[in-house]
Amino acid sequence: xxxxxxxxxVVGLLVGAVSGIFGVGGGFLxxxxxxxxxxxxxxxxxxxxxxxxxxxxxxxxxxxxxxxxELRLPLIVSGGLLLGAFAGGELLxxxxxxxxxxxxxxxxxxxxxxxxxxxxxLLLSLSVFSFWALDRLGRSGARLPAVxxxxxxxxRVSFPEYELGQMSIPLLTWSGMALGFxxxxxxxxxxxxxxxxxxxxxGMPTQRAIRVSLIIVWIVALESTVIHAWNxxxxxxxxxxxxLGGTLGARFGSELGLQLRGRQLRRAFGWLLLLTAALIxxxxxxxxxxxx
Amino acid sequence: MFVIQxxxxxxxxxxxxxxxxxxxxxxxxxxxxxxxxxxxxxDPVFPDYQI
Numbered sequence: 001x002x003x004x005x006x007x008x009x010v011v012g013l014l015v016g017a018v019s020g021i022f023g024v025g026g027g028f029l030x031x032x033x034x035x036x037x038x039x040x041x042x043x044x045x046x047x048x049x050x051x052x053x054x055x056x057x058x059x060x061x062x063x064x065x066x067x068x069x070e071l072r073l074p075l076i077v078s079g080g081l082l083l084g085a086f087a088g089g090e091l092l093x094x095x096x097x098x099x100x101x102x103x104x105x106x107x108x109x110x111x112x113x114x115x116x117x118x119x120x121x122l123l124l125s126l127s128v129f130s131f132w133a134l135d136r137l138g139r140s141g142a143r144l145p146a147v148x149x150x151x152x153x154x155x156r157v158s159f160p161e162y163e164l165g166q167m168s169i170p171l172l173t174w175s176g177m178a179l180g181f182x183x184x185x186x187x188x189x190x191x192x193x194x195x196x197x198x199x200x201x202x203g204m205p206t207q208r209a210i211r212v213s214l215i216i217v218w219i220v221a222l223e224s225t226v227i228h229a230w231n232x233x234x235x236x237x238x239x240x241x242x243x244l245g246g247t248l249g250a251r252f253g254s255e256l257g258l259q260l261r262g263r264q265l266r267r268a269f270g271w272l273l274l275l276t277a278a279l280i281x282x283x284x285x286x287x288x289x290x291x292x
Numbered sequence: 293m294f295v296i297q298x299x300x301x302x303x304x305x306x307x308x309x310x311x312x313x314x315x316x317x318x319x320x321x322x323x324x325x326x327x328x329x330x331x332x333x334x335d336p337v338f339p340d341y342q343i
Contacts, residue, residue: 051306058314063321222307229306230299236309243313 005241007038012052012245019056019246020253021260022269024195025217027053027188030242032119032276035112036283040238042115043096046187047233050224052242053189056250057218064211073159074215076169080176081183081220088184089227096233104291113287119186120280126192127273133200134266162208179216183224189217 011033019026027049034045095114100107153168175197179190191213198209228234257265 051310054307054310055313055317058311059318059321062315062318225306225310226303229303232299232302234302234306236302236305239306239310243310247313247317 004038004040005237008034008040008048008238009241009245011038012242013249014245015242016246016249016251017253017256018249018272020250020255021257022253022265022272024269025053025056025189025191026246028119028123028186028192028273029276031115031187032280034238035115036279042109042112043092043228043231043233044235044238046092046115046185047225047228047231048235048238048242049187050183050189050221050228051234051239052246053217053221054225055243056246057189057214057221060214061218064214066211066215069161070211071215073162073172073212074219076157076172077176077179077216078219080173080178081180081216082223084177084180084182085184085220085223085227086180087177088181088186089224089231090184091181092185092228092233093231103287104289105287108287113284115186116280116284118182120277120284122182122186123273123277123280127270127277129196130266130270130273133196134263134270162204162212164202164204167202176216180220180223183220184227187224187228189221191217 011030015026015029015033018029030049030052031042031045034040034048035042040048092111092115095111096109098110100109101113152166153170155169156166157169158164158166179193182188182193183190194213194216195206195209198204198212199206202209204212225234260268
């Protein structure tokens with residue numbers, strides 16, 4: 001077990017470095033790497049992933065000195081976050097308790113296949129969006145249609161503090177529900193989806209989007225942690241190893257990231273998403289095709 | 293009853309541990325910053341999210 005914990009700390013270091021370079025949470029990397037490369041059961045990787053996010057998210061929140069009025073939008077969204085996180089956690093729990101699936105490689109737990117397939121679809125979609133946004137939106141500074149502002153399902157609310165027009169409260173909470181669901185199921189914080197969504201879809205200024213995202217990430221990580229701890233999917237020694245390694249790695253990564261230009265970073269980030277998706281695809285391919 | 297108590301204790305530990313770690317890391321960075329004497333008056337921009 002101690003060798004496994006040491007390896008997890010190394011994974012934490014590397015993921016922390018990548019997080020520091022690209023300025024993302026890194027939760028989307030932790031679960032695939034822990035599960036695919038180290039062979040940690042998917043549900044434990046998910047539990048460790050969402051629990052460790054609370055550490056860096058707390059540091060970032062404290063460092064940015066969040067003001068009380070900035071909590072309005074995240075708290076509205078959090079109405080859906082809790083339900084979504086609960087549903088995602090419950091699905092993970094049921095998949096973990098379900099019978100293993102018979103594949104050419106042998107009996108594979110359903111939860112492993114579920115987590116890998118959803119991660120694969122999500123990472124592929126995000127990498128395609130990342131390259132598309134880089135080419136189409138990056139040059140002109142254009143935005144996507146602001147869906148949440150166009151659809152007018154009442155009641156609506158405006159957020160002058162974020163330079164946003166009238167937005168539908170039900171759509172905001174439903175978006176939160178979807179995000180919470182992914183967090184509960186996959187152990188990722190959602191920052192990976194939140195920041196581009198708020199910048200490109202809502203048209204929010206980047207720095208404000210980051211502040212809102214951090215608050216939402218903290219709330220969703222807290223809720224998912226409680227749910228996964230209740231289900232017994234969190235091993236504290238894995239979390240400690242990830243926290244220790246991740247903090248050191250993020251420090252080095254941040255310094256390296258500052259030396260790269262924004263456009264270089266965004267392109268490399270697209271490739272990172274694609275590479276992670278490829279890792280998962282190879283693992284799924286082995287499970288489906290290779291005879292055990 | 294014992295099982296529920298254990299679960300609640302685990303939840304408290306899982307929530308408190310990373311949060312305390314986050315507070316500790318922030319305090320250490322604040323301490324180093326103050327010691328170096330380059331405390332910014334403006335709201336600093338941290339390079340934790342750049343994408």
